[in-house]
Amino acid sequence: MTEAGSIGGLTQLLRGRPARDAFDIWVRDILIEEAWYRCDRGDHLLDFAETVGIVRESLIEATIECMRPILTFAPPSDGRPAHALNVALACRNGKATRAEADAAIGEAGGAYPGNDAASHHCREALRLMLTRPGVAVEYVAGAALERAEVSAVRAWRSAQEVLGEGRRARAASLAASADTIRGMVPLTWILEAAARLA
Numbered sequence: 001m002t003e004a005g006s007i008g009g010l011t012q013l014l015r016g017r018p019a020r021d022a023f024d025i026w027v028r029d030i031l032i033e034e035a036w037y038r039c040d041r042g043d044h045l046l047d048f049a050e051t052v053g054i055v056r057e058s059l060i061e062a063t064i065e066c067m068r069p070i071l072t073f074a075p076p077s078d079g080r081p082a083h084a085l086n087v088a089l090a091c092r093n094g095k096a097t098r099a100e101a102d103a104a105i106g107e108a109g110g111a112y113p114g115n116d117a118a119s120h121h122c123r124e125a126l127r128l129m130l131t132r133p134g135v136a137v138e139y140v141a142g143a144a145l146e147r148a149e150v151s152a153v154r155a156w157r158s159a160q161e162v163l164g165e166g167r168r169a170r171a172a173s174l175a176a177s178a179d180t181i182r183g184m185v186p187l188t189w190i191l192e193a194a195a196r197l198a
Contacts, residue, residue, distance in 0.1 A: 032194055036187055042066055042177025043141070046134035049185055052193040056133065060092040062184035063133035066177040069140055070122045073147065074111035084108035084126060091130070101130060118146035137177045145170035 039045055046059055064085050074081045087104035090096035105126050112119035125139035148169035152162040 032191060033187060036182070036190055040171070040178055041174045042179075042181045043134040043138040043174065045178055045181045045185070046137060049181075049190060049193075050134070052190060052197060054185070054189055054193050056131075057092060058189070059133050059181075059185060060130060061089065062181045063129050063136060064089050064092070065180045065184065066137045067125060067129055067140060069173065069176075070112075070125055070143055073118060073122050073143055078111040080104075080108040080111045081122075081126065088130060098130075105129070116146065116150070118143045118150070121146060137174070140177065141170045141173035144173040 036045070039048075046063065049059055050056060067085055071081050071085075084101075084104040084107070087096050088101045091098055091101035108126050109123040112122040121139045121143035125136045125143065127136075128139065129136040145166040149162050149166035152165040157165070
């Protein structure tokens, strides 16, 4: 699928042109439904959903689910990241305040104290999950890439194998997040929002 016929391509069109022109170009190139189901990047799906007008708060629950892999990067005895995800979800559901969610997220960053790239990616994913869902999901994938590369280096693999392991882990993380998002953000929401742009 070409970039112009992808979810990422449509997102760029919608951001760079008046919505009506972008939507007309999109309809000529590819059906939204096909692109939604073929997209293998959760960050692109979230960005597209926001761009067509899905309210960010509606996407938070799916984003939080996509954040779950970073729990494996914290020490098993450190419950702060899981607590942060639970408080963020409670905030989304009106059972906690945004201040409580922000405090839990801030504390959870301490579970990733290292200066390594994977720890940085985990901290950034937590920090951005309520404000920039697509970017947060990309950071989760970045953490997976870094972890895979470090594991490959420790196994004395060649540089080419190290890079390959990292790329595969990142792609798998983004694909898993895309599946999660498709399972939690109904296509009907996307189609209805896109129809309002036409």
